[in-house]
Amino acid sequence: MAEAPLLSLHGYGLVHRTGGPVLRDISFDLGHSEILCIVGESGSGKSQLLMSLLGLAMPGAAASGSARLSSTGLAGTELAGTELAGATEAVLRPLRGRQMGMLFQDPLLSWNPCRTIGSQLGEVPSLRGEESAQVRRRMLQALRDVELQEPERLLRCYPHQLSGGMRQRAMLAMAVLGQPRLLLADEPTTALDPTTQQRVLQHLRRLRAQQGMSILLVTHDLGVVAQIADRVLVLEKGCIVEQGTVAAVLGAPSSPHARRLVQAARQLEGLPCLA
Amino acid sequence: MKALPRASLLLLAGLTLAAIVVPWLSPWDYYTPDWDHVDQGPGLHGHLLGTDDLGRDLLVRLMWSCRISLLVAAAASAISLAIGVAWGLVAGYRGGRIDTVMMRIVDVLYSVPFTPFVIVLTVLFGRDLVLLFLAIGAVSWLDIARIVRAQTLGLREREFVIAAQVAGLGSPAIMWRHVLPNLLGVTLVCLTLTVPAVISTEAFLSYLGLGAQSPLTSLGVMLADGAAQMRARPLLLVLPAMVLITLVYACNSLGDALRERYG
Secondary structure (H helix, E strand, O other): OOOOOOEEEEEEEHHHOOOHHHHHHEEEOOOOOOEEEEHHHHOOOOOHHHHHHHHOOOOOOOOEEEEEEEEEEEOOOOOEEEEOOOOOOOHHHHOOOOOOEEEEEEEEOOOOOOOOEEEEEHHHHOOOOOOOHHHHHHHHHHHHHOOOOHHHHHHHOHHHOOHHHHHHHHHHHHHHOOOOOEEEOOOOOOOOOOHHOOOHHHHHHHHHHOOOOEEEEEEEHHHHHHHHHOOEEEEEEOEEOOOOOEEHHOOOOOOHHHHHHHHHHHHHHHHOOOO | OOOHHHHHHHHHHHHHHHHHHHHHHHOOOOOOOOHOOOOOOOOOEEEEOOOOOOOOOHHHHHHHHHHHHHHHHHHOOOOOOOOHHHHHHHHHHOOOOHHHHHHHHHHHHHOHHHHHHHHHHHHHOOOOHHHHHHHHHHHHHHHHHHHHHHHHHHHHHOOHHHHHHHOOOHHHHHHHHHHHHHHHHHHHHEEEHHHHHHHHHHHHHOOOOOOOOOOOOHHHHHHHHHHHHHOOOOHHHHHHHHHHHHHHHHHHHHHHHHHHHOO
16 A cells, blocks of 8 residues: 555534534545645635634534544654544644645735734744744745745835735745645635736645645635646535546536536636536 | 824923923922912012912922823823733633633723722722822723723734634734734724823822822812912912813824824
8 A cells, every 4th residue: 555645534524613514524535745626615614624624613613533644754654643633722733834834815814914024934933943044044945935036125024015926925935934744725826816826826836846745725716726636626515525536527527516616617717518 | 194183292292391391490399388479470589380379389380290190191001001901912812711701800890980999999008199000000901901802803813813823823922923013003092092081080089189199299189279279369270270181182182193093
């Protein structure tokens, strides 16, 4: 058997404080350096899935089933992995940022408006006791990696002084700074114009290629899915209704819900309807 | 900045400067009577605004009153700001049961009537200016705590706070580094409401004899003295009243301008 998947969900569920299920019986594997897209309508539980993996779903929500994050030791030895479902803050905190990074939809809202980019980028490494000179070097490198010009000047800028695309790429730099093995991206391209979308997707692809990062990407843009995903997972009302390769799901969706999604996307693009 | 708030700021700065400088420069102090010139009108025998019924220089006493008022305002505001912001921040950010307990405590304290509370304090601990700071500060933080909590509840849901959680930051670090800086505007607005209220409260308590004690003076003490002789010497009442009104008005108008900008 090949190495164990990085993230493995088995019968994972999330129940709202009031008892209503948000996610039901979610099972999938995410391999090393794989890009898995989750598509679905608004309210289908896509974002809640990401947040609950980090233990940051809405207060009072309870996770059930199993969500196992493998932890490969330095020498390649297979460790038992960490169970994320129902894990405590103490278990999850060290994983956040280091093992699992996150990219949000709106790059303006995800920056604190009254502090500079530099102070926010360097916050987590500094708090972990890294030397300030080293933090600075790594920040500049991370900004250059996402092709941002004049990184020195950028560190002194406030979020509102940057364009949307720059903010999102800087956010990507922040997520990557912790060198996570798994990147959770919640509609990272929705708020961006098409050209900037392309650049962000390029960076994501490069991260996968260079660092072997696995990406779990939530989106409702099937164009993004077609470009970047290895596999797709369709979510409806908290349940998986279809999963498979991009070609299979987008080319010949089997479930009525996935069909509707693909149909709508094709109409928007002005393409002929599916047979 | 518009003309009116700018004028208020200048007025406030001028009054503060005068309160600090005038008692220094003047040959008179606020407690030594000039027995040869009791009940003197303005401008005579070197007393610019005249003297009171004990022959004490009115200008120096007035400026000393300003000092006390501003000192009480600054100290009491600082106390209430420190307690109020910390309390509201923790309650709002932690939420849940902690929030409920903390805010019910505020509700209970809110229902304690202020004047009897201060009277009880003075009976227990004696009349002291420091007590005045504490008493006013202990009451006025309640408003600030409520406003800060409400603001924090909103900030807690903002994406950059969630992003900080995702990045692995702990709650104290998030409160200190991400929520607190964003409370600056609302805190400033609170302060502009608190300062004039504190100045009036101090004058009110001193008028009742619960604040500054003779020979030390404050605007309330001078008002009480002036009211006793307002038929014979209206100036003794009018002067401190005018200073008090000017102080409070300038603070309020400055506050309005700040509220428009940051509130």
